[in-house]
Amino acid sequence: MLTYDVLIVGSGGAGLYAALKSRMEEDLQVAVLTKVYPTRSHTGAAQGGVNAALANKDATDTWQDHWFDTVKGSDYLADQDAAELMCREAPEVIREMEHWGCPFDRTEEGKIAQRPFGGASKIRACYAADKIGHVMLHTLYEQGIRRGVNYFNEWMTLSLLHDGQRCLGVNALDIRSGKLQTIQAKAVILATGGYGRVYWNRTSNAYGNTGDGVALAYRAGLPLKDIEFVQFHPTGLRRTGILMSEGARGEGGYLLNALGERFMSRYAPEKMELGPRDMVSRAIETEVREGRGGPDGEVFLDLVHLGKERILERLPQIRELCCGFEGVDPLEEPIPIKPTAHYSMGGISTDINGLTPIEGVYAAGESGCVSVHGANRLGGNSLLDILVFGRRAGNHATEYARQTDIQPMLQNPLAPAETCIKALMDGESSETIADIRRDLGNLMAKKAGIYRNAADLTEGQAGLAELKARYKRLKIKDKSQAFNTELTTALELGNLLDLAEIVVEGALVRQESRGSHYREDFPQRNDKDWLVHTVATRGRDERPVLHFEPVKITQFQPEARTY
């Protein structure tokens, strides 16, 4: 049986940073299991920037300002001790990345350049044109190879194995051969990214962001936190949902409605286009609902006034994506955009070292929830989160692995994975995965999207029960072993359905509006009853059971949130 000291599931920024930290101890055996090639992970798509109070552009910036902005941005749902840690450690991780060769853009004096970002009181986002995620991911991958991390590419993890107290390892499918394998490990770090694909047809996320790690942790009995909070980014391309980075507004882009008005003056008169994402997305939806959008429910991101030189230097990828996928050249005309599901604030519940209630099992990055983003993440804080908490999880898992022996494996550990695959192979329905997935995306966008209310969410519950029943009957027609993508997409769909159910349950129960979660029937934030984290575990009937935990408030008392 394959055996490792530290096994990391996922090769985005969080996973690769954790792996690198674990391999700093050269006698430890460290492996990364990943569904796609490491450099294809969604981190590579991040465009705009990563926050750290380096004060290179604005000498008055401090980590305390960053901390306050993060907590305010979270609509006071972030745990303030965790947010403090992230903001304090930010300059250090950015410098570490710099020393490893990450090519940040520079100021005239040669310091790391910074640009303004939404919801931030100071200029704080470090960037590399509009490809920051790409350069970060490549830097981490290179360093991992240099240090001898083992990579299992195109391996899909199906289940987490533990004995109720301690980590044992995982079951995974080698997609290339179709073989199921158990991998034993003292410590497992889940770093599988977000579940934005729950909104299948309207998301900026990669196809692989199906929340696998979150769903498999849930099935293994681990608690999930704040799953109902999913961020809609204001500027996705009209047809595809592909992201037009916040960097575009950071560079001075305008948002215009179909009448040509800079409508943000009605919603965030001070910050205008650089209001936080939840508010800007709702402002766009409101403009469209009130008849000031374009014929397809779009509004416009106007960059024309920035001029050719600036667009080509600072936003080259934005221009390319827009020309290629929308047929519109931002040098000449405004970009048609709609809000797009973008980021999962919720995830596997962890402490500040990424540890879950099972010893040796960790989660980091978008699949984890510490929580630093609360009800709404600020732009540039996710890339920071994956570095800070990827690193912490890596360090802690390494220490744990040093002190622990490999535990005896369960008898017949592959059984649950085999049963699940067999059920899919033996189904009876002629329906396709694509049909169920499309219906899921439409249902979630309509019933649990930017605006929510009890009637819609209740219909969402019923709709999901139906989709789950359809899924249970699904039959995989492709019986081949090698690269059976029909099987892998079916397994992903199972994960999405579980997570969609928790989004809807949490959204229905939470009778208030906070951050990304907006209830038309409860439009106010309600700190008296709802300043709490939603924690979901899997009940006996396989449905989510919710309970609530207090938010850690150490410094900033909740205030009205205006921009």
Ligand SMILES: Cc1cc2nc3c(=O)[nH]c(=O)nc-3n(C[C@H](O)[C@H](O)[C@H](O)COP(=O)(O)OP(=O)(O)OC[C@H]3O[C@@H](n4cnc5c(N)ncnc54)[C@H](O)[C@@H]3O)c2cc1C
């Ligand atoms: C288009 C876009 C632009 C963004 N821009 C910014 C930005 O400018 N600034 C910012 O701060 N944030 C940005 N974000 C958010 C940020 O990029 C992500 O939150 C972050 O990169 C997530 O990193 P991660 O390491 O947690 O996961 P990911 O990078 O999503 O990686 C997940 C990994 O898990 C693996 N995996 C998944 N399931 C399995 C499985 N079952 N078995 C094995 N492996 C599995 C995948 O192969 C992948 O390697 C952006 C996000 C998007 C979508």
